[in-house]
Amino acid sequence: MTTSALIVLDHAAALLCAVAWFAAGATAAAGRAELVRVLLPVALLVTALRVASVAVLAGRGWWFVQEKALFGLPVLVVASVAAALVAGPRLRSGARSAGRIGAAGVVALFVPAFAAVAGFAVTYFGGYPLTPGTALIAFASVVAGALLTERVLTTPSPDHPEPAPPGQAASGTDRAESPAVAPDEDAGAVGEPDAGGGAVEVSRRRFLGVAGGAVAVGAAGTGIGLVAWPGAVAADQGGGPGPAARPAVSVADLRGADTPGPGGVRREHVLTARKATVRLDSGHLDSGRDFDAWTFDGAVPGPPITANRGDLLVVKLVNHDVEEGVTLHWHGYDLPCGEDGAAGVTQEVVAPGGEFVHRFRADQVGTYWYHTHHASHVGVRRGLYGAFVVREREEPAGAQVDLTLPVHTFEGGVTVAGGGEHTAPPGTPVRLRLINTDSDPRRFTLAGTPFRVVAVDGRDLEQPGEVGRVSLHLPAGGRYDLVFTMPATPVALAVDGGVMVRLRPGADDASTKDADEDTSGWPELDLLTYGTPIPVGLRTDPADRHFTLVLDRGLAVVDGSPAYAQTVNGRGHPSIPDQLVTEGDTVRFTVVNRSRETHPWHLHGHPVLVLSRDGRPSTGSPLWVDTFDVRPGEVWEVAFRATNPGIWMNHCHNLPHVHEGMMLQLRYDGVTSPFGGRHAAGSGHGH
Numbered sequence: 164m165t166t167s168a169l170i171v172l173d174h175a176a177a178l179l180c181a182v183a184w185f186a187a188g189a190t191a192a193a194g195r196a197e198l199v200r201v202l203l204p205v206a207l208l209v210t211a212l213r214v215a216s217v218a219v220l221a222g223r224g225w226w227f228v229q230e231k232a233l234f235g236l237p238v239l240v241v242a243s244v245a246a247a248l249v250a251g252p253r254l255r256s257g258a259r260s261a262g263r264i265g266a267a268g269v270v271a272l273f274v275p276a277f278a279a280v281a282g283f284a285v286t287y288f289g290g291y292p293l294t295p296g297t298a299l300i301a302f303a304s305v306v307a308g309a310l311l312t313e314r315v316l317t318t319p320s321p322d323h324p325e326p327a328p329p330g331q332a333a334s335g336t337d338r339a340e341s342p343a344v345a346p347d348e349d350a351g352a353v354g355e356p357d358a359g360g361g362a363v364e365v366s367r368r369r370f371l372g373v374a375g376g377a378v379a380v381g382a383a384g385t386g387i388g389l390v391a392w393p394g395a396v397a398a399d400q401g402g403g404p405g406p407a408a409r410p411a412v413s414v415a416d417l418r419g420a421d422t423p424g425p426g427g428v429r430r431e432h433v434l435t436a437r438k439a440t441v442r443l444d445s446g447h448l449d450s451g452r453d454f455d456a457w458t459f460d461g462a463v464p465g466p467p468i469t470a471n472r473g474d475l476l477v478v479k480l481v482n483h484d485v486e487e488g489v490t491l492h493w494h495g496y497d498l499p500c501g502e503d504g505a506a507g508v509t510q511e512v513v514a515p516g517g518e519f520v521h522r523f524r525a526d527q528v529g530t531y532w533y534h535t536h537h538a539s540h541v542g543v544r545r546g547l548y549g550a551f552v553v554r555e556r557e558e559p560a561g562a563q564v565d566l567t568l569p570v571h572t573f574e575g576g577v578t579v580a581g582g583g584e585h586t587a588p589p590g591t592p593v594r595l596r597l598i599n600t601d602s603d604p605r606r607f608t609l610a611g612t613p614f615r616v617v618a619v620d621g622r623d624l625e626q627p628g629e630v631g632r633v634s635l636h637l638p639a640g641g642r643y644d645l646v647f648t649m650p651a652t653p654v655a656l657a658v659d660g661g662v663m664v665r666l667r668p669g670a671d672d673a674s675t676k677d678a679d680e681d682t683s684g685w686p687e688l689d690l691l692t693y694g695t696p697i698p699v700g701l702r703t704d705p706a707d708r709h710f711t712l713v714l715d716r717g718l719a720v721v722d723g724s725p726a727y728a729q730t731v732n733g734r735g736h737p738s739i740p741d742q743l744v745t746e747g748d749t750v751r752f753t754v755v756n757r758s759r760e761t762h763p764w765h766l767h768g769h770p771v772l773v774l775s776r777d778g779r780p781s782t783g784s785p786l787w788v789d790t791f792d793v794r795p796g797e798v799w800e801v802a803f804r805a806t807n808p809g810i811w812m813n814h815c816h817n818l819p820h821v822h823e824g825m826m827l828q829l830r831y832d833g834v835t836s837p838f839g840g841r842h843a844a845g846s847g848h849g850h
């Protein structure tokens with residue numbers, strides 16, 4: 164069973180525990196001892212199942228169960244055993260005593276229900292890691308639930324025991340003289356005739372109201388506690404040394420070269436951010452539909468930027484009228500930090516009328532893209548992105564077809580800029596550069612030809628073999644370069660099942676028939692086993708620093724307000740501690756996904772080498788990526804060399820998740836930011 168399925172199963176077991184114990188408690192409160200005799204063993208059985216489910220889940224990794232194992236489960240088990248010990252004997256005392264479970268017995272049966280709910284709340288709202296504050300508040304809410312229950316049971320009820328007709332509900336005073344349940348001292352007299360009759364007389368409505376109130380108070384307390392417990396935002400050292408006394412370097416001084424490399428040329432661009440109405444002509448949208456876009460130079464995507472290795476790029480960003488602010492981030496390109504475009508960290512956000520000039524040498528060959536890094540959950544979605552491709556200076560010329568294909572979803576319709584129909588004579592070398600500029604993964608299939616995936620995230624793979632009839636799962640922000648030799652028959656590239664790009668060998672009849680076929684059943688190509696391994700010379704065990712990032716949802720402060728956030732180790736941006744590294748370190752990340760959503764993890768400024776997924780080592784070509792999809796329940800180990808000083812964003816590339824808190828900073832010791840040092844929140848909202 165997948166870890167993700169186990170997590171769901173364990174949630175179900177936790178809730179089932181709550182239901183079973185509430186049923187036992189409520190039945191006891193109603194004096195139905197015969198039924199309690201059945202429900203108590205059932206509740207104990209469900210509790211045992213819960214213990215088993217947590218144990219199995221623990222086998223997938225401590226991160227998946229830590230708060231359950233340290234809080235929820237012990238409290239539940241102790242409460243369940245106590246319930247059996249307190250209520251059990253009273254149930255066994257013979258027919259004559261049926262119904263005399265007593266307040267203590269009833270309370271004892273309710274406590275495991277409170278414990279189950281509190282444990283679930285800790286998992287659901289707090290998660291990993293368990294904090295003492297959360298544990299205390301949750302424990303207090305269990306105690307409060309027990310006390311309230313006891314009070315309800317032993318306080319005379321003004322209510323009628325049965326639901327009263329409308330208008331009479333509050334008028335019942337006929338039972339005010341007798342306690343609903345005998346106080347516990349009295350209940351000790353098990354077997355004595357009960358003057359008030361066999362059943363414990365509790366207004367169920369009132370009881371459930373108060374018990375529900377107690378649970379709500381406990382849950383609210385947990386929430387408030389989590390929010391009021393942000394703690395100090397100290398840096399995480401990942402097991403390495405703390406900050407050393409060294410002269411500070413400002414990110415503002417970490418800028419790119421200002422001359423081309425040998426043989427390179429200077430390439431200047433101006434990208435003007437402006438809002439515009441654009442007509443999208445490719446893809447699934449109804450043709451002619453207008454769209455209110457945020458654009459570079461009035462187009463979506465923005466102008467493609469290309470260079471040859473060694474060229475100097477001088478790109479001036481001008482913000483014409485995007486009030487929310489704009490920056491340019493060069494996704495996957497390992498620039499000096501001052502060129503990185505992280506608003507509030509490596510530069511100020513560029514406001515309307517403002518500009519920022521990026522200057523850097525194109526030293527990395529491959530497929531990349533650029534996008535705004537401010538309010539990006541809105542800005543990128545609405546069009547502030549474009550392709551960035553760097554080629555070798557002496558790339559084989561001739562009849563090569565080289566298509567750059569950024570995929571983007573506009574208002575629900577998938578589009579591929581540069582897609583549509585293309586002609587390539589048989590024998591032509593073809594390269595397709597797939598770029599996923601969306602926040603969700605995309606599934607690609609290439610029908611009609613075998614092919615190779617020669618590069619991932621701009622970096623070449625080692626001896627990638629020919630594959631066919633497989634699907635490619637491209638993480639948000641990621642890139643794949645596919646190459647093949649054009650056959651004498653058509654080729655079709657599909658995105659999520661829809662054909663978006665067609666290549667035809669010519670205009671004759673045979674070559675105009677489509678290569679469309681049902682590719683939905685094609686298995687996914689696993690890049691961890693693709694290509695040939697070679698030594699990479701990265702010592703990762705032990706690494707100089709090792710950080711664990713547990714991704715989940717939970718209550719956390721995001722940009723100053725409490726939210727049900729996308730969290731890293733239980734916190735949201737900007738309250739997640741920085742990761743401190745020293746130049747030259749080998750750094751390892753363990754990234755764990757406890758949530759139900761895929762998180763495309765993305766570190767700026769460095770490619771990371773994939774070491775393993777779910778404990779299975781990568782056995783194919785060394786896989787250096789800037790974005791890797793951590794699917795629900797997965798655990799990834801990656802490593803990199805800290806050779807690019809700066810303050811680097813480290814975040815999920817599902818951009819709405821960033822907005823909901825899933826972003827932190829990796830900071831080199833000694834590097835400072837004059838721009839505030841915290842990534843700006845970004846005020847944009849979808850329209």
Ligand code: C2O
Nearest residue numbers: 492494640765812
């Ligand atoms: Cu493409 Cu920080 O992102």
Ligand code: CU
Nearest residue numbers: 762815817820
């Ligand atoms: Cu995410």
